[in-house]
Every structure is written in structure tokens, then in C-alpha cells.
Amino acid sequence: MKVFAISDLHLSINNSKPMDIFGPVWEGYLDKVVADWKEKVKDDDIVLLAGDHSWAMKLDDAKSDLAFLSTLPGKKILIRGNHDYWWSTISKVRKVLFKDMFAIQNDSLKIGSYIFCGTRGWSFDDEKLINRELIRLEMSLKDAKSKMKEGDTIICMLHFPPFDKNGKETGFNRLIEDYGVKYVVYGHLHLPSSKNAKLKITRNGVTYLLTSCDMVKNSLVEIV
Numbered sequence: 001m002k003v004f005a006i007s008d009l010h011l012s013i014n015n016s017k018p019m020d021i022f023g024p025v026w027e028g029y030l031d032k033v034v035a036d037w038k039e040k041v042k043d044d045d046i047v048l049l050a051g052d053h054s055w056a057m058k059l060d061d062a063k064s065d066l067a068f069l070s071t072l073p074g075k076k077i078l079i080r081g082n083h084d085y086w087w088s089t090i091s092k093v094r095k096v097l098f099k100d101m102f103a104i105q106n107d108s109l110k111i112g113s114y115i116f117c118g119t120r121g122w123s124f125d126d127e128k129l130i131n132r133e134l135i136r137l138e139m140s141l142k143d144a145k146s147k148m149k150e151g152d153t154i155i156c157m158l159h160f161p162p163f164d165k166n167g168k169e170t171g172f173n174r175l176i177e178d179y180g181v182k183y184v185v186y187g188h189l190h191l192p193s194s195k196n197a198k199l200k201i202t203r204n205g206v207t208y209l210l211t212s213c214d215m216v217k218n219s220l221v222e223i224v
Contacts, residue, residue, distance in 0.1 A: 001111075002042075002045045002046070002222060003222070004047045004222050006033065006047065006213050007052065007188075007211045007212055008187045008188065008214070009053055011055065011068060026214060034072065038073065041073045042073060046077060048077050048116065049077065049078045050081070050157045051081025053081065054086055059093070062086035066096065069098075077157070078097075078104070080105065104140065105140075107143045110152075115152055115155070117155075118137070120136075120158070121158045121162065121172065124164045134172065137158075137176075141176075141178075141179040145180070153224065155223065156184045157184075159186060162176065162186060169203070177206060182207065184208045185211050186211065187211055197210055197215065
């Protein structure tokens, strides 16, 4: 079983919102993602989707985008992104997910020897929302830790970067390290403004991977 990640797919299957208005890097991006996904992923593999899945504003409108994801191989694990306005309560979201899809919010999911947890995060100019997301992250990490056995690996998903705009460590990093997380995947950053962002950083024993699809050339990133 392999674990892959990609984020910020910004799907609009039935309500076309072309992404190429954001630049040539988005031209035909979804076809490239799908081709790479089908080449790499087997049915027993896992794909982490770190937010901004759909442009839909309502849950019913997001169903076609979720259905599209369900046609692709592997188990999909989702967290909410800042553009996922359709994501209402976690119970309602889980009711519309397909059998090969899972959503994380304030909890965790264990598959084999891997435990997946995480939260959306937020930009560091809003202290109130950051504090709320730190609480949610710790709830998820505590749940993950309660499921952990010897030899297990915790993988954390965030949508926003866990570092501040200057790349300095934050409360997110401290929690991640305190709970023994091995890998962190995140998205949100895009070209061209983030062209100098590092795709892989290892700090204090934790490997951080940026997985926004345009940043990784519309290819899934293999985590383990």
C-alpha cells in the first residue's frame, strides 16, 4: 500500500469554472492529473487530498465533483480547504461521500499502519481563526495518538502552510512535533506568487510536503 498526495484540484465538473484564467500552468491540468493518478495509484493505495476540492457553493452542487473523484483508483482522504464552501457539517459531508472516500475533521483515520489526521489551518493574520484551528488540530492529533501502536506512522494533512509568511515555525509545527507526526502535506500556495516555495522541507524530524497541483506539475506526490 502506497500513500500519495495532491491538493487544490478546484473541480467544477457540472458548473464549469475554467482554471486557465489563472495562467497557462492550468491549461489541461485536470487531464494531466488524471493520467498521472491512473498510472501511479492502485486500488489499495491511498490519496490524500488537502483541500480546495470543488468550486461548488452548496453540498448538492459538489456531488458531481465528488463522484468524479470516486472514479479514480485508490482510497481518498479529504480535509477542508478555504474554498470548500460546500463543506457543511462533517456528518452531512460524510453522508454524500462514496465508499472509497473519507473526510477528517477533529478526528483521525487509521488504515493499516498509517494514521491520518489534520485540519484546515488559516492565514496567520487572523489570530482568532488560528487559535480555533490549533484547537482542532490538537483534537485530531490526540485522536491519532490514541490509535497509535508500535510501528505506526502519523501523517498530518493541512490546507494552509504550517509556517508563517517568512517560513518561521508556528504553533502548528510545535503541536505536530509534540505528537510525533512523521509527514505533513499541505497546499494553498500557487504559482506565480509562490514560485520560490520549497516543495519539501524536513525540520526536527518532520517532513513537510507542498502538494498544490500546479506547484507539483499536476503529478501526485508519493509520501510513503
